[in-house]
Amino acid sequence: MPSEAPIVSCRGLKKRYRTGAVETVALNGVDLDIAPGDFATLAGPSGSGKTTLLNLIGGLDTPSEGEVVVDGVRLGELGKNALTDLRLRKIGFVFQAYNLIPVLSAVENVEFILQLQGVAPAERRARATAALKEVGLEGMEDRRPGFLSGGQQQRVAVARALVSRPSIVLADEPTANLDSKTAGELIDLMARLNAEAGASFLISTHDARVIARSRRHIELTDGRVTSDSAAAREPA
Amino acid sequence: MFLVSRRSGLAAALLAGALAIAGPAAAADATALLKAAFDNWRGKSSRATIEMTIHRPAWERGLTMQSWTEGDDKALVRFTAPAKERGNATLKLGHETWIYNPKLNQTIKLPASMLAQSWLGSDFSYNDLAKAEDILTDYTHRITGTATVDGHTAYDIEAVPKPGAPVVWGKQAVRVRDDGVMLREAFYDQDMKLVRVMTTEKIGPLGGRPYPLVLVMRPADEPGRWTRIETTSAQFDVALPASLFTRSNLENPRG
Amino acid sequence: MGGLSLLAPMAWRNLWRNPRRTWITLAVVAVGLYSILVFAALLDAWARSSRDAALDVLIGSGQVHAPRYLDDQTIAQRMAAPGARLRAVLDGPSVEGWADRVRTPAVIQSEYKTLPAELLGVRPARERAISVVPRDVSAGRYLAGDADGGIVLGAHLAKRLKTRLGKRVIVMAQDATGALAQRSFRVVGLYSASQEDEDRFAFTGIEPAQAMLGIGTDVSEISFKLADDAGAPATVAALKAAGPGLDVRPWTALAPLTAAMNSFMEAFVYIWLWIMFVLMAIGIVNTQLMAVFERVREFGLLQALGMRPRLVLAEVLLESALLIGLGVLAGAAAAVATVLAFSGGVDLHFLARGAEFFGAGHVLYPRLAPAQFAAVSALVWALGVLVALWPAGKAAGSSPAEVMSHAQ
Structure with a gap:
C-alpha cells in the first residue's frame, strides 16, 4: 500500500493547558501523517506529549491550535456527538488500564461496540466471538474482566478495538502493566492483526521491544516530533 | 325538702290542732293525712330565721338565712351569714325559680340543667325546692303502719308514683304524726333502695305549737355527710308586702 | 441508539x-x-x-332546618313536617334515606343525677336508613315506632345517671310556650357510640316528643343521606328549591371541624x-x-x-x-x-x-x-x-x- 491519502493527518498541532496562572505547553506544533496500514510506535520521555497527541488524534480532546483529519474528516468541525460517533466507527482504543467495562463479560465488552453501532444481536455475538478467537481467548468469552489476567484483558481490548474494523487503533502504553513475556505476545498479536486486518496502529510506548517490532517509530520531545523513521525511509 | 314552705305550715298545723286530732280518728286515709299535714304547714304566710349546717367528713360550715312565704307558691330565701354567702337569694314564684348572686350582681332564672345542682352546697338541690309538693299530686298513698311516738299516733305512709308521673323515685316512705308534724321522709330509688332520708330530730314549741325545729337530710350511701336545718325563730300569718316576692326585691332588698 | x-x-x-x-x-x-x-x-x-x-350518628350527608335553627337550636326554631314538594326530592333517587326529627335541649333526671342532654324525637324506621344508632344498641332495644314512649340512652349517660334498662328517667325541656315540660320515660335501650355522643343524645319516638313539647306535628330537622356524596351540591340545590325559606346545608357546613x-x-x-x-x-x-x-x-x-x-x-x-x-x-x-x-x-x-x-x-x-x-x-x-x-x-x-x- 504505497502513498495513499493518510488515514490520520495532523497539522500544526498545539495544545496548551492552563493551571491557574501557569501555562503548560503539551504539544508545540506537531505535523504528522499516519498512512493506511502503518504500525507505528510513539516514544518520548514523560511529559513529552504522547498521551496528549493520542487524545487529540482520537478526538478525546481538542487542540489549542492546528488540525486533525481522520480518514478525511476534520475533527475540529465535529460536534460532540459526531465526534463520539467518529470514535465509534473509525478509531479503536487500547488503554493502559481501565480498558474494560467491569460488569460485562469478555464477549459483551467486545459486543458493546457493535451494539453501539447498531449491529443486530446475532451478528454481534458471532463477530465478537470470532474476534476473541482471533486474539486467542476462545473459551473465555463469558469471563468478567476480574477473572482475566492483565494480558488477557489487553487481548480483549485489542479484540474490541478491532471488531468494528476501525481505520486506526490508538494504543496508549498497552504493555505498561504487563510482564515482558505477555507484553511480547500482545505486541506480536497486534503486529499480526495489523498485517491481517490492515488497520493502522499508533502505539505509544517506552518498551524497547515494542519499538523494535514497529515498522515506523516516532520520537516526541517537548511537544515536538524530533524523529520519525518514516521520514527517513520514505522521503516525500 | 320543704325548706321553704314548711316553716309556715306549723302555725296552721297547730291552729288546726283539734281538727288534726279529729282527722285520723275519723278515717286513717293516707292521702288525707299527707294533705292535712301539707295544708296545715302552709300557713297563709310566714317569716322565719333558719340556720343551716352542712356537714362533711372533712369539714362543716354554717349558713344563716331569712325566709318568707306566702301561700304555696311564693317563697323568698335570703342568706345573711357568713359574709361570703350574704345576699345570695332564691325566689320561687309558682313553677319558676330565680337565683340572685350579689357578687355577680346577676339574677338568673333557674334553667332545667341546674335543677340537680346543690343548693348552696347543701344536701338539698334546687329540684327539692321546685318539686316540694310532688308527693301530693304525683303519688298514690297508703298507710303501712302506725306507731305511738311521744304520746302521739304516728302514721307510716308509703307514697308510690302514679304511672307516667314525672317522678324519679321508686317510692317515698313518710312518717307523719297525728298533729301534722312530719317525722321522717325517706326517698327510695326504683330498685327500692334507700337513697336519702330526712328526719325530724327536734320538735319544740314555736309560735306556741309543736314544730319540727331541727331537720336533718342524710344521703344513704355517704355516711358522715348531712345537712341540718334549724328554725330558730318564726312568725306565722304575718302580713307581707306584695313587693316582697318580686325580682327587684330579690336584687335590692327593702328591709 | x-x-x-x-x-x-x-x-x-x-x-x-x-x-x-x-x-x-x-x-x-x-x-x-x-x-x-x-x-x-x-x-x-x-x-x-x-x-x-x-356523620353517621345524626348528621348524614346534610340537613334541612328552619332558618334560624342553627343559631338557636331549640324548639322555638321549628318547621312544619316536610310537605309534598320536599318529600318529592327526599324520596328521589339521589337520596338514600332521610329522617325528620324533633330535637331540643333537655335535662334528664334519675334518682341520683340530673344531666343535660339533647332529646330527639325520631321515626325509628327512617333512622335505620341513615343513622348507626339503631344498630349500635348495646342493651335492650331500639325504639319500636313513631309513638314509642320509651327512651334510648347512650350507655355512658345511663351509667352517669346510675340508671339502666327498665327504669324511669324524667326528661325536662322547654315546651312551645317556653314553660318547663317534663315527662317520664322508661329506658328501653342503650346505645354505644363515642362517649361525647353517648352523653349527648337521647332518643324517643317522635310523637311523644311532639306531644310533650306541644308542637303538633312540627319537626326540628330533616337529615338526609346521599347515595353518592358527589351529588351533594345538586341535591342541596333541589332541596332549597323545594323548601323555600328553609336552611339546607351539606355536612361540610354542618360539621366544619370534621x-x-x-x-x-x-x-x-x-x-x-x-x-x-x-x-x-x-x-x-x-x-x-x-x-x-x-x-x-x-x-x-x-x-x-x-x-x-x-x-x-x-x-x-x-x-x-x-x-x-x-x-x-x-x-x-x-x-x-x-x-x-x-x-x-x-x-x-x-x-x-x-x-x-x-x-x-x-x-x-x-x-x-x-x-x-x-x-x-x-x-x-x-x-x-x-x-x-x-x-x-x-x-x-x-x-x-x-x-x-x-x-x-
Whole structure:
C-alpha cells in the first residue's frame, strides 16, 4: 500500500493547558501523517506529549491550535456527538488500564461496540466471538474482566478495538502493566492483526521491544516530533 | 325538702290542732293525712330565721338565712351569714325559680340543667325546692303502719308514683304524726333502695305549737355527710308586702 | 441508539457492584415509601372513622332546618313536617334515606343525677336508613315506632345517671310556650357510640316528643343521606328549591371541624410524603453520587469507546430507576401486606377513650386504595428518578480524556 491519502493527518498541532496562572505547553506544533496500514510506535520521555497527541488524534480532546483529519474528516468541525460517533466507527482504543467495562463479560465488552453501532444481536455475538478467537481467548468469552489476567484483558481490548474494523487503533502504553513475556505476545498479536486486518496502529510506548517490532517509530520531545523513521525511509 | 314552705305550715298545723286530732280518728286515709299535714304547714304566710349546717367528713360550715312565704307558691330565701354567702337569694314564684348572686350582681332564672345542682352546697338541690309538693299530686298513698311516738299516733305512709308521673323515685316512705308534724321522709330509688332520708330530730314549741325545729337530710350511701336545718325563730300569718316576692326585691332588698 | 439489550443488564449488574450501598438505598426507598403508604392508609382510616363517627350518628350527608335553627337550636326554631314538594326530592333517587326529627335541649333526671342532654324525637324506621344508632344498641332495644314512649340512652349517660334498662328517667325541656315540660320515660335501650355522643343524645319516638313539647306535628330537622356524596351540591340545590325559606346545608357546613379534619388529613399525607421524600432523595443522591464519582474513568471509557453522553446518562438513570423501582416495589408490597393484615381493624381500645379526643371511633379499618397506592408509588419512583438526574448528569459530563490522563 504505497502513498495513499493518510488515514490520520495532523497539522500544526498545539495544545496548551492552563493551571491557574501557569501555562503548560503539551504539544508545540506537531505535523504528522499516519498512512493506511502503518504500525507505528510513539516514544518520548514523560511529559513529552504522547498521551496528549493520542487524545487529540482520537478526538478525546481538542487542540489549542492546528488540525486533525481522520480518514478525511476534520475533527475540529465535529460536534460532540459526531465526534463520539467518529470514535465509534473509525478509531479503536487500547488503554493502559481501565480498558474494560467491569460488569460485562469478555464477549459483551467486545459486543458493546457493535451494539453501539447498531449491529443486530446475532451478528454481534458471532463477530465478537470470532474476534476473541482471533486474539486467542476462545473459551473465555463469558469471563468478567476480574477473572482475566492483565494480558488477557489487553487481548480483549485489542479484540474490541478491532471488531468494528476501525481505520486506526490508538494504543496508549498497552504493555505498561504487563510482564515482558505477555507484553511480547500482545505486541506480536497486534503486529499480526495489523498485517491481517490492515488497520493502522499508533502505539505509544517506552518498551524497547515494542519499538523494535514497529515498522515506523516516532520520537516526541517537548511537544515536538524530533524523529520519525518514516521520514527517513520514505522521503516525500 | 320543704325548706321553704314548711316553716309556715306549723302555725296552721297547730291552729288546726283539734281538727288534726279529729282527722285520723275519723278515717286513717293516707292521702288525707299527707294533705292535712301539707295544708296545715302552709300557713297563709310566714317569716322565719333558719340556720343551716352542712356537714362533711372533712369539714362543716354554717349558713344563716331569712325566709318568707306566702301561700304555696311564693317563697323568698335570703342568706345573711357568713359574709361570703350574704345576699345570695332564691325566689320561687309558682313553677319558676330565680337565683340572685350579689357578687355577680346577676339574677338568673333557674334553667332545667341546674335543677340537680346543690343548693348552696347543701344536701338539698334546687329540684327539692321546685318539686316540694310532688308527693301530693304525683303519688298514690297508703298507710303501712302506725306507731305511738311521744304520746302521739304516728302514721307510716308509703307514697308510690302514679304511672307516667314525672317522678324519679321508686317510692317515698313518710312518717307523719297525728298533729301534722312530719317525722321522717325517706326517698327510695326504683330498685327500692334507700337513697336519702330526712328526719325530724327536734320538735319544740314555736309560735306556741309543736314544730319540727331541727331537720336533718342524710344521703344513704355517704355516711358522715348531712345537712341540718334549724328554725330558730318564726312568725306565722304575718302580713307581707306584695313587693316582697318580686325580682327587684330579690336584687335590692327593702328591709 | 443501540437499544437496551446491553444497557439493561449493564445497569442491573452495576447495581450489585456495591451491594451494601445498594441495599442501603433500597432500604431507604422501601422504608420511606412503606411509611408513606401505611401512614396514608392509617390517616385515611382515621379520617374516615372520625367522619363516619360524626356523620353517621345524626348528621348524614346534610340537613334541612328552619332558618334560624342553627343559631338557636331549640324548639322555638321549628318547621312544619316536610310537605309534598320536599318529600318529592327526599324520596328521589339521589337520596338514600332521610329522617325528620324533633330535637331540643333537655335535662334528664334519675334518682341520683340530673344531666343535660339533647332529646330527639325520631321515626325509628327512617333512622335505620341513615343513622348507626339503631344498630349500635348495646342493651335492650331500639325504639319500636313513631309513638314509642320509651327512651334510648347512650350507655355512658345511663351509667352517669346510675340508671339502666327498665327504669324511669324524667326528661325536662322547654315546651312551645317556653314553660318547663317534663315527662317520664322508661329506658328501653342503650346505645354505644363515642362517649361525647353517648352523653349527648337521647332518643324517643317522635310523637311523644311532639306531644310533650306541644308542637303538633312540627319537626326540628330533616337529615338526609346521599347515595353518592358527589351529588351533594345538586341535591342541596333541589332541596332549597323545594323548601323555600328553609336552611339546607351539606355536612361540610354542618360539621366544619370534621370537614376541616378531613381535608387536613389529606394534606397531612402529602406533607408526610414530601418529608419522607426529601429524606429519600438525600439518600438516593448521596449514594448515587458516590457511585458516579467512583466510576468517573469508566464513564470516560464508555464515551471514548463511542457511547454518546446522552446514552451514558440513560445508563446511569436506568440504574437509579431499577434501584428505586426495586425499593418502591418492596415498600409497596410491604405496605399492601400490612394494610391487608390490618384490614380487619386496628383496635384502639388500648388508647381507651383517648382516641375520641381526635373524634375517631375505637377501631380503625385501614383500606387498600389501589389507585392511591399506585399513584404514590409511581410518584415516589418518578421523583426518585428525577432526583437521580443529578448524579447521572455528572456521569454524562465526565470527559473521555480522563481515561487516558488518569491511566496509571
